[in-house]
Amino acid sequence: MGSTKVGGNFIRGQIKGLIGDDAVAEAMRQINPDVVAAYPITPQTLIVEKFAEFVSDGLVDTEMIHVESEHSAMSACIGAAAAGARAMTSTASQGLALMWEMLYIASSLRLPIVMAVTNRALNSNLNIHCDHADTMGARDSGWIQLYSENAQEVYDNTIQAVRIAETIYLPVMVCFDGFVVSHSLEPVEVLPDEAVREFIGEFKPLYSLLDVDNPITVGPVDLPPFYMEHKRSQWEAVNRAPAVVIDVGMEFYRRFGRAYGLVESYELKDAELALVAIGSAAGTVKAAIDVARSKGIKAGLLKIRMYRPFPWATIRKLLEGMKAIGVMDRALSSNGEGGPLFTDIKAALYESEKRPKVINYIYGLGGRDITITQILNILKQLEAVASGEAVEPVQWVGLRTKAGVTFS
Amino acid sequence: MPTARELVRRKPVLVSGHRMCSGCGAAMTLRQVLLSSPYPVVIACATGCVEVSTSIFPETAWNASWIHSAFENTAATISGVEAAYRALKRKGKIEREIKFIAIAGDGGTYDIGLQALSGALERWHDFVFVCYDNGAYMNTGIQRSGATPRGAYTTTTPAGKVIPGKVHPRKDLTAIAVAHNIPYVAQANAAYWRDLTTKAEKAITTEGPAVLVIYSDCNLGHGHEPSEAIDISRLATETCFWPLYEVVEGKYRLTYRPKEKLPVRLWLERQARFRHLFEPQNEHIIDEIQREVDKAWERLLWLCGESKGESSEGVDKGA
Missing domain, CATH: 3.40.50.970 (Thiamin diphosphate (ThDP)-binding fold, Pyr/PP domains)
Incomplete structure (x- = not known):
């Protein structure tokens, strides 16, 4: 695909x-x-x-x-x-x-x-x-x-x-x-x-x-x-x-000669860490995954092409074997938790016996750029999550804080 | 122009069985307007009395293709239909001559529908916008609109101890339509069927946009017996509150001149919505309404080239 x-x-x-x-x-x-x-x-x-x-x-x-x-x-x-x-x-x-x-x-x-x-x-x-x-x-x-x-x-x-x-x-x-x-x-x-x-x-x-x-x-x-x-x-x-x-x-x-499905998977087959993204950020994520792979990190991308209706079963099948999943949301929701894609991905995984850890990454609001370095840092955090470390479920990427810009 | 006999023998577009009230001015208005078309019509209808009372699924009172999508966008919806017609006709996919009519009440015209109407007129779509003007949001229970006359009681301008009904006069939608420099604008009244059907046929057969603003009695909202609808509608014109005229290519023409201009109170006193104006402390409002009617009438006569002289009081030469 x-x-x-x-x-x-x-x-x-x-x-x-x-x-x-x-x-x-x-x-x-x-x-x-x-x-x-x-x-x-x-x-x-x-x-x-x-x-x-x-x-x-x-x-x-x-x-x-x-x-x-x-x-x-x-x-x-x-x-x-x-x-x-x-x-x-x-x-x-x-x-x-x-x-x-x-x-x-x-x-x-x-x-x-x-x-x-x-x-x-x-x-x-x-x-x-x-x-x-x-x-x-x-x-x-x-x-x-x-x-x-x-x-x-x-x-x-x-x-x-x-x-x-x-x-x-x-x-x-x-x-x-x-x-x-x-x-x-x-x-x-x-x-x-x-x-x-x-x-x-x-x-x-x-x-x-x-x-x-x-x-x-x-x-x-x-x-x-x-x-x-x-x-x-x-x-x-x-x-x-x-x-x-x-x-x-x-x-x-x-x-x-150009194939399109409901989603596109990139290096997902043997991946342990998956990022889920929508839109142009998928291109940046792919570049980051190439870098990560060269360092031996088994990371992959699930790009959502059709968001509505949401391809529940396809997504579940592709993600349920992951050790940790990072869902990248370029929008907020008032659902009291994270972005809209985050809650949808979690719902898609509910029917799975395995239910991997899912972390939400809010990024790019109002056009803020996201970089390969930031995505590699997200993957670093997901590795820690995969090995049992507890982190806040909703993370903000590229946010100015007193301690500096997050994930940079 | 077809005779009354010929008109009633035409196949009706709006058929019996609809749920409009007995004595409904909008029903009379639309029956006359739609019978006036020598061509098949396609209709876009705004949310409102006419829409809810003619289209309750699975029944329909429409013998012509009809679309309702929302309240404020009737002119935009018919724009799309008319553009589709032009495109498909050009491509040879359709050959029939079809006319396009948008229908809205005063709420869907003067207020929430004004932007879409203005846009469609400026873009010169070939359609007729028909406003059945009953002077308030009657469908939802008589709330004031931009067409509600000064002094009228509505459920949102109640006649209270301090404020006696609607404070300000209505806006002049007909003048707004004229300001778009479109080929045909007319003000009509369902009680004058010959005048109305003549104007409707003119509007429908005119190439380019046309607007009909039609006084439509509402016995529930105006407060009188259903049987009085035509009499009271006639008084609206005989008092010159609702003069009948047309503006063809920018040229004003009075299409009916009352033999004797009656005092506006004769129209007001027949309607419960104005009852409070006849209390002593509010009588001055009737005088104000009379002054406004007189001024607008003088101005209209001047615009129609029928005023006695250019020095007439209240005539705005800048119009």
Whole structure:
């Protein structure tokens, strides 16, 4: 699993230097959605700007709606998707927070909207840099959430998201780290336009508001006699999502040679210590693991690609044999313990007989960098935990304290 | 323009069986507006009386495609539907001529829906925004809105010992719509069916955004018998509290002029929401309301080119 290239008779694209935002815009150009409704917000703005260029240059057939807020962006996508159009948008941070009401409506109306989210911290205080507070806050909105480590994954996930959404009639959020990925120039293999269009296929909606001879009522009042059954069917769809995400990932691999699953494991097979991470930090963790391995430390990484729905069984199987696990959270939760990923990982391990020690590492809030040295120090602590030393279950990485910056 | 006979023979879009109150102004308003469309329509509806009383699952009173998503975003939702239509039509996936209508009460228009409405008008979507204006949040039990008239009792502006109902006058949504320089804006009243259906057809067939602000009686919220709905609605216009006019490409035109402009108290006294104004200590508020109505009417006449002279009192030439 993971976005590693494997040999074979694959359709090849062209390597281009793209920042993450441009990778999304490029994928959107190839997808050529019927409707894009978006509102600019740092660090997502470059997506909107780039896509507007495509519209102005006639490279897409899209109706682009320059809405007056993110709330209206999602509302317009809902209207467009209910009218049988392929609809896309993108946002970040406060914009996602403003959309919150509409996120639930999009998923409950079973509309296959795809949205790229550049992860950014939430106010207050104002901070435009990366953390995962925004999308973590939307984790139970009924959207499928895919996270991306780098610009290539953002591009690949955006394309796959269209297939996933339209297969299962659920909206998909493609998340990637603000600035770290959105504004970093990386080599990205851009597939041929035709190959992308063939992969996603034509959207043939089950229902459309525009089928005026067969009128439909969408989003009615739904009182106690039926509301629960509708929620049940939505819940069942969400639970079917992992199989669809795996299928689409396999199909993507067969055509283009980059494999995607629900998670990616790195040096995990014989590992005794595991780190769990989401997003761009996974790249830094991989580099740290290479260093650790060269020193004989058996460490590995579990990178979460699909965070919602949470791949419980897969994660349990991959982590239950570890001696100690460090869960890296780039967001806080008010759960009274640690970050959201921490409690989810612990819950995933509850069914296991072994239940390894799990420590939470809060890092990178508001865009604070995390270094290879810090990750090696985390592994050092996990070694101690593995040999029985007791440490506080929630640790903060790179935090200024009177005794200096933690883990540096 | 179709005759009344022709109108009622058209296939209704909003059919009987809905749960709106007897004598409901919104139901009369929407029936007339929707019958006026020569084309099939797709509707986006805000949360509110009309939405909750027409769509209780598994039944629907809508004979046309209809979507409700939330309260404040009707104009944004219809923007998406209309953009989808344009995209799919361009791609040859759809050929029919379809018209798009957004429906909201005054809460979903004057207050929480104003931002989305303004955005959709500025973006020039081809749709009609229909506000059935009953002057308060009636669906949730008569709370004040930006459309509630001065002096009115609502459950959030009760007529108390110190404060006699709503303190400030309503905002002029029609003027706000006009300020977007859109091709068609009109103020109408369900009691004047010919005027209303003519305006609705114009709005629907106009290319680009159009707004209809329609006085819609609510016997529960206004406090009178259901059978009085049309009479009291008529008084709103005959007193010039709710004048009927249209603004086509920025040009104002009065579409109905009362033979004799009646005192506003004749409209106020029929409604329980204004009852406290007739107590001696509050009578001065009626005078203030009359002054406001007079001033707005003079200004409107001037805008419509019907004022006696430019020196008319209260005329704002800067409009």
